[in-house]
Amino acid sequence: RKEVEQDPGPFNVPEGATVAFNCTYSNSASQSFFWYRQDCRKEPKLLMSVYSSGNEDGRFTAQLNRASQYISLLIRDSKLSDSATYLCVVGAGTYKYIFGTGTRLKVLA
Amino acid sequence: DTEVTQTPKHLVMGMTNKKSLKCEQHMGHRAMYWYKQKAKKPPELMFVYSYEKLSINESVPSRFSPECPNSSLLNLHLHALQPEDSALYLCASSQALGGTGQYFGPGTRLTVT
Numbered sequence: 001r002k003e004v005e006q007d008p009g010p011f012n013v014p015e016g017a018t019v020a021f022n023c024t025y026s027n028s029a030s031q032s033f034f035w036y037r038q039d040c041r042k043e044p045k046l047l048m049s050v051y052s053s054g055n056e057d058g059r060f061t062a063q064l065n066r067a068s069q070y071i072s073l074l075i076r077d078s079k080l081s082d083s084a085t086y087l088c089v090v091g092a093g094t095y096k097y098i099f100g101t102g103t104r105l106k107v108l109a
Numbered sequence: 110d111t112e113v114t115q116t117p118k119h120l121v122m123g124m125t126n127k128k129s130l131k132c133e134q135h136m137g138h139r140a141m142y143w144y145k146q147k148a149k150k151p152p153e154l155m156f157v158y159s160y161e162k163l164s165i166n167e168s169v170p171s172r173f174s175p176e177c178p179n180s181s182l183l184n185l186h187l188h189a190l191q192p193e194d195s196a197l198y199l200c201a202s203s204q205a206l207g208g209t210g211q212y213f214g215p216g217t218r219l220t221v222t
Binding site for chain 2: 034044091099
């Protein structure tokens with residue numbers, strides 16, 4: 001089993017739709033969780049950290065479910081500019097971060 | 110300022126060349142990282158420096174040699190690379206204690222001929 005697993009997609013959704021991605025992790029001792037977005041041929045950009053209580057930033061909501069060992073990202077009112085690959089990242093010790101393979105999102109006009 | 114800068118943006122080098130990649134951050138982060146990323150794959154960790162000391166080397170071949178001259182700078186020296194080393198090389202930084210996420214530079218796209 002991979003340490004961090006994501007559905008590679010692509011998720012093709014119309015503008016304005018709500019889309020959700022899940023990411024599962026295998027190490028129950030993991031303490032930090034993040035979502036990054038990566039545009040084609042660009043660097044990953046930190047989208048948000050994921051906290052136990054859940055957190056929201058505008059149209060984006062992240063949730064953590066420790067019992068089932070998954071994190072989720074919900075995007076409301078999708079924009080064309082949201083098209084990107086979304087990487088789930090799990091902290092695995094002080095300096096190690098385990099990346100999922102990413103989920104591709106295409107928002108269609 | 111959450112910027113990490115990297116130079117050069119692009120690099121083409123022969124298998125006998127020696128070159129260096131440079132990374133700089135001014136966020137006061139005391140952990141700095143080198144990653145390698147191939148197309149359609151996630152970044153792979155290569156090295157981590159914490160407080161200017163090498164903390165993690167992910168069994169990277171010796172043709173890659175990292176250096177951390179000070180808390181803001183990170184270099185990656187390249188020598189006798191192979192064509193399969195062609196990739197995007199990303200530098201990142203984070204607060205030393207982790208748990209806060211990493212900030213990535215724009216990367217150097219390396220082609221080895």
